Structures are given as C-alpha cells and as structure tokens.
Amino acid sequence: MKLLGISAGRPMSNCELLLKHALQGAEEAGCEVELLRLQDYRIEPCNGCTRCINRKLSGLQSGCSIPDDADDYATYARAVMEADGFVLAAPCYNLTVAGRMLDALNRKHCFMSQLKERCKERPKYAATIGVGGTDWTNFLMPVLNFAATEHCGGKMNLVDQMLVEFEPAVASVALAGETVERARQLGHSLAKVVLGQSEKIYLGDAEEVCPICHGSHLQLRGGKVICPTCDITGHVSEEDGKLRVTWEQGFEQSRWSEYGDNLHLDGIRAGHRRAMEHREEIRLACDALQDYLQPIQPARPEQ
Secondary structure, eight states: OEEEEEEOSOTTSHHHHHHHHHHHHHHHTTOEEEEEEGGGOOOOOOOOOOHHHHHHHTTOOOOOSSOGGGSSHHHHHHHHHHOSEEEEEEEEETTEEOHHHHHHHHTGGGSHHHHHHHHHHSOOEEEEEEEOSSSOOTTHHHHHHHHHHHHTTSOOOEEEEEEEOSOOSTTGGGGOHHHHHHHHHHHHHHHHHHTTOOSOSOOOOSOOSOTTTOOOOOEEETTEEEOTTTOOEEEEEEETTEEEEEESOOGGGSTTSHHHHHHHHHHHHHHHHHHHHTHHHHHHHHHHHTTSOOOOOOOOOOO
16 A cells, blocks of 8 residues: 655655654555655646536546646646555645645646546545644644545545644754654554554544544634534534534535535536526626726746
8 A cells, every 4th residue: 555745845844854754654554655745846726727627517537728748747646646545744834735735736626536536446545744833823734634635535534633833943843752753653543544454534633623524623604603624514512611513414414425515516507507697798797897907917038
C-alpha cells in the first residue's frame, strides 16, 4: 500500500519536517511512502470554464480545458490516483491554507469522476498536518481537512489531524520532540487504517464537534446551527459550562453521502435551467455593462 505525502510548505521547513516524520511512521508500520512538494509544481489556476462539471452533468468523465502540457497538473493527478492514502501538510497563510494547495484543490474536478471510480474499487484515506506561526489558524484545519476529503474522492475518510501553532521560524519544529512524535503517530495511524488493521477510521484526538468531519466549526444559517463542512443541522445546549451540539442528521443526509451529492448536482442543474430560460435577459444585462470600466492591466515591458 502506498501513502503519498503532499506538502504545501517551504522545503525542509516545519510542514515538510513533520510530514517526513509522519511518512517515516507510516513506513515503519508497513506502507510504501512517497513525497510530493507543491512548490516544485507549476499548477495553472482554474479558469472557471465549467467544462469539468458540464461533462459530469452529461454523464461523461471529467476533463479540463487547460491542456496537460500547459503545466504539471497531470503528474500531480496521476500521483493522487495511484496512492492508497495521503498525508496533507500545509502552513497557515491569512488564517487558512497556503494558496498553492488551493490551486491544486480547485483543479480537482478535472479528474474527480475518475478518482471517485477508483475510490469505489479501493477506498483512499487521509490525515492532515497544519502549521501556524501563531494561533491565527482559524480556518486552516477545516479547509485542509476538506482538501483531504477531496483527495479521497469526496469521501469523509479522515484518519487523523494535528494542528501545530507558534512555530513561525524556519524548521523550528525540529526542537519540539513531542510534536515530532505526534507526527510519527499520525503516520502510523494512517498506515494502520490503510492496511486494514483498524475497524475504526478516525483515530484522532483533536477537540471536535461534528461526528462526521471531526471538525470544531459551527455556522449560522437561517437561524440554525450547521456544520459548514458536512451541511448537517444541529441544536446547541450548555452542559456543565460547556457547549454541546445535538445533530439532527447523520452521514446519510450529509453532503458526503449519495443524497448530498445528488442534492448538489440537482442544484447546479436547476441553476443552468434558469439561466437557459432567461438567456436573453442575461445577454441584455451583460451588454449594458460590457463597456463600463476597463480593467487595470498588469505592467509589462515593451516588446
């Protein structure tokens, strides 16, 4: 079984060091391991052409309008397809994950249908490592764990997660023995699940609220509390001075289930139907604004 470590951090700095320790733990447990550093890859941002989702709605395999030879994404996609599990490591930039991981994530739909088919044959599992220079890390783990879920074909197969804060200096985590050991344990836990040695999937110890994504975030929508990752509704109460959430739905009604996937696609189809029914109104509205303001262009040297 092969585990792929994906780093969105600096070479041989905190994320990569912890990732390598996690991979060593997985290797000791019996897995083959590989490392992929996103800084080494040129990945064009998604251009919003919607070809990937339109092909999916038509029952076709995913595809992308960006040619394979335009960047290195095809190599990245092959590595994801071939792996049985992942350790995703990312630093915190502006309260969330580094942009290079978001660029890779945003392009995922160009091979998502193929990835989902592969995951039906053999499930993939993931663990995550987030590193912040301070405690300004509020959105790091939800986004990082979501990226892990997408690497598993949209399945909530998170095995473990760890957040490390107050490590702003390059490679300073090398001094944190307990943190290093925790990373090795994370890799060992992931290997245990991938190798079929654990009946449980989630083996983490992070404080959590949602029993599906194992996250600690809540969001208000329409006066109700929801898990923003799983889209299930809950009720908040207080017990012994601590908040407690009772959830109305379980996995089968979450966005990770077949029900959730169908609901998502039905919403997209409804939006396209509405646009088709009112395409002349849309054209006129666009024409009215076509010449209003010209965008600022980047400065380029004269040829």
